[in-house]
Amino acid sequence: MVLALKYRPKRFEEIIGQDAIVKTIVNSLDNNRLAHAYLFSGLRGAGKTTTARILAKALQCDRGPTSDPCEECENCVMANENRHIDIIEMDAASNRKIEDIRELIEHTKYKPSVGKYKIFIIDEVHMLTNEAFNALLKTLEEPPEYVKFIMATTDPLKLPATILSRVQHFRFNKIKDSIIHNYLIKILVKENVEFDEDALRLIIKAAKGSVRDSLTLLDQAIAFSKGRIDLDSVVDMLGVVNPETITELFENIKNADKKRVKEIISEIKDYDIESIIDEIIIYLKDALFEGGLPLITVQRFFNIVADTKELIKYNTDNEFVLSIMFFRMIEAMKPHKIDDLIKSFERKIDLKNYEPKKEEVFDSPEDLFKKLITKIKEKDIDLGVCFETSVKFISFENKVLKWESCPDSECKEMFKRFFSPVIRPLINEIFGIGTKIEPLRCEKKNELTQIETKRKKPAESILTDNSEKVINKVREIFGSDVKIEKILHKA
Numbered sequence: 001m002v003l004a005l006k007y008r009p010k011r012f013e014e015i016i017g018q019d020a021i022v023k024t025i026v027n028s029l030d031n032n033r034l035a036h037a038y039l040f041s042g043l044r045g046a047g048k049t050t051t052a053r054i055l056a057k058a059l060q061c062d063r064g065p066t067s068d069p070c071e072e073c074e075n076c077v078m079a080n081e082n083r084h085i086d087i088i089e090m091d092a093a094s095n096r097k098i099e100d101i102r103e104l105i106e107h108t109k110y111k112p113s114v115g116k117y118k119i120f121i122i123d124e125v126h127m128l129t130n131e132a133f134n135a136l137l138k139t140l141e142e143p144p145e146y147v148k149f150i151m152a153t154t155d156p157l158k159l160p161a162t163i164l165s166r167v168q169h170f171r172f173n174k175i176k177d178s179i180i181h182n183y184l185i186k187i188l189v190k191e192n193v194e195f196d197e198d199a200l201r202l203i204i205k206a207a208k209g210s211v212r213d214s215l216t217l218l219d220q221a222i223a224f225s226k227g228r229i230d231l232d233s234v235v236d237m238l239g240v241v242n243p244e245t246i247t248e249l250f251e252n253i254k255n256a257d258k259k260r261v262k263e264i265i266s267e268i269k270d271y272d273i274e275s276i277i278d279e280i281i282i283y284l285k286d287a288l289f290e291g292g293l294p295l296i297t298v299q300r301f302f303n304i305v306a307d308t309k310e311l312i313k314y315n316t317d318n319e320f321v322l323s324i325m326f327f328r329m330i331e332a333m334k335p336h337k338i339d340d341l342i343k344s345f346e347r348k349i350d351l352k353n354y355e356p357k358k359e360e361v362f363d364s365p366e367d368l369f370k371k372l373i374t375k376i377k378e379k380d381i382d383l384g385v386c387f388e389t390s391v392k393f394i395s396f397e398n399k400v401l402k403w404e405s406c407p408d409s410e411c412k413e414m415f416k417r418f419f420s421p422v423i424r425p426l427i428n429e430i431f432g433i434g435t436k437i438e439p440l441r442c443e444k445k446n447e448l449t450q451i452e453t454k455r456k457k458p459a460e461s462i463l464t465d466n467s468e469k470v471i472n473k474v475r476e477i478f479g480s481d482v483k484i485e486k487i488l489h490k491a
Contacts, residue, residue: 004215007187010080012054012067015047016183016211017175024170025051026067029058034065035168037140037149039125041156042172045210048152051172052121053079055150056087060115075115086112089121098131105139108147117148125151126158133160140166174209177201183211184218188229193222195229202234202243205282240275241268246283253329261326269319273312276322277305300332365396368430369403375426383418386411399435401427406442 009015012022028034038055040048054069057079061069069076078084090104104120112118128136140149140163151167153159181204188195203221207214217238218229225233235242245268252260268276284301287293293301308325363371377384390407407415415423427435 002216003187003191003219004212007215009047009050009054010071011069012058015051015054017179018047018051018172021051021170021172025055029055029065029067032065034059034148036143036147037167038151039156039159039164039167039169040150040152040172041169042154043174043209044154045207045212045214046172046175047211048172049121049123052150052152053082053087056084056119056121056148059117059119059148060084060086064116078114084115086115086117087119087121089123091123093124093127096127096129096132098129098135101128101132101135105135108139108144111144111146117146119148119150122149122151124153126153126155130160133163137162137166175211177204177209180204180207180209180211180214184214187215187218191222193229194227196231198231198243199229199234202231202238202240203229206238206240239271241271241279243279243283246279249326250283250287253326254333256330256333258327258330261330262323265319265322265326269322271318273318273321277309280305297333301329304328304332366393368396369393372426372430375430376423379422379426380418383414383422386414387423390415394440396431399432400438401431401435402438402440404440404442 012026015022038052040052042048057076058067058069059065060075060079062073062075063070069079071077071080075084079087082089088104088107090100107120108118110118139147143149149167156164156169156171181200184200184204188200199221203217204214206217221229221234221237224237231242231244245264249261249264252264281302284293284298284305288295288298304325307328308321311321311324373384373388376387386407390405390411392404392406394402394404396402427437
């Protein structure tokens with residue numbers, strides 16, 4: 001007998017990896033809180049049909065409903081041998097038409113012959129047609145007291161919402177690899193078969209969380225390896241790449257050894273490329289969780305693998321596709337090390353002769369005001385002189401420029417004409433846009449006359465000063481006894 005049937009659970013406590021579901025069903029049986037319809041959904045080999053059969057036996061037992069069937073009464077014996085007349089199993093994949101459901105509904109009209117309930121186990125229920133689902137609705141909503149429905153499916157999303165609302169739904173989880181590992185070890189010990197841990201792990205990976213698949217592969221491995229299950233025999237049996245080869249491949253990718261990578265590609269090119277990619281994904285997953293590769297590198301590798309899956313659709317040359325994938329991975333390894341980038345920059349920069357840029361020193365408000373005067377003079381010298389002699393800087397805080405303005409009548413006219421087109425734009429340029437001006441009243445009115453006198457000297461005094469200089473120069477050249485006559489020009 002094959003291992004999947006020989007070690008199929010017969011009791012609730014033998015079911016592995018579905019503790020929450022088992023606990024719920026056991027409590028409902030012990031407290032007699034039973035639903036009229038159950039739906040078990042989940043991956044293949046997770047225990048859906050097995051749990052349905054054990055539940056059916058628990059309902060039919062002479063001591064039942066009970067979570068602990070006696071295994072001795074006629075009902076338990078017939079249930080274990082799959083020949084109980086009141087436990088009807090139907091495969092919805094092959095009996096999916098409305099006529100099949102009508103026949104099932106006809107059976108519900110008759111009371112159980114031997115047991116306490118008439119139990120219908122419908123496997124792969126999502127395969128039923130829409131008409132068949134509609135025919136089942138009324139019976140499923142209000143079945144007779146002696147009728148129980150237990151449905152199983154791998155795809156509950158295909159079931160109509162009207163069906164889902166009428167059943168008690170149990171979702172079977174993917175069973176952890178560690179649980180399957182311990183379960184297989186117990187079976188191998190009972191079967192007296194020697195094994196390697198690496199070989200067992202490879203079988204569990206290939207089963208992808210399915211207990212039934214793992215038992216089927218284990219049965220095959222026992223037959224193939226002739227008494228001892230080792231890694232090489234399991235690799236040959238499954239037709240997959242040895243995980244050690246994948247590990248070596250990535251070590252050479254890290255070292256950018258293209259020659260050795262080409263050799264490994266030649267060794268694995270004849271394997272199914274989909275299985276190679278699956279092994280690569282498993283390696284990257286382990287490397288991420290164990291810290292073998294940085295996150296950014298794993299992300300780049302996954303992007304490359306995704307692109308390779310698209311390339312497979314257009315090219316059947318495995319060697320070419322694998323070469324592109326692995327050489328891209330070598331290139332993706334280059335820029336991720338920041339230490340290497342820093343060292344490359346250090347080689348380009350002479351750190352010994354490097355002088356850091358001096359911090360920019362900002363001018364004081366007084367210096368900015370002097371700069372303003374200079375800029376105004378560059379625009380118009382007379383306007384600049386007026387501004388310099390008439391306006392005195394007070395302060396500049398919070399974008400407010402305060403000054404004291406004491407212009408004469410002539411400067412006032414110039415300020416009126418040139419403030420907006422000349423002075424205001426220069427203030428915005430030097431002190432910043434949005435600078436407000438707060439002029440203060442002149443407190444030096446008495447000094448205005450002196451300022452005007454300083455700025456404008458009388459024509460006669462200027463003329464006199466210049467004449468004396470000329471006379472002195474003439475006497476130096478022609479002698480001190482020369483006669484000089486002054487001619488005054490009439491205005």
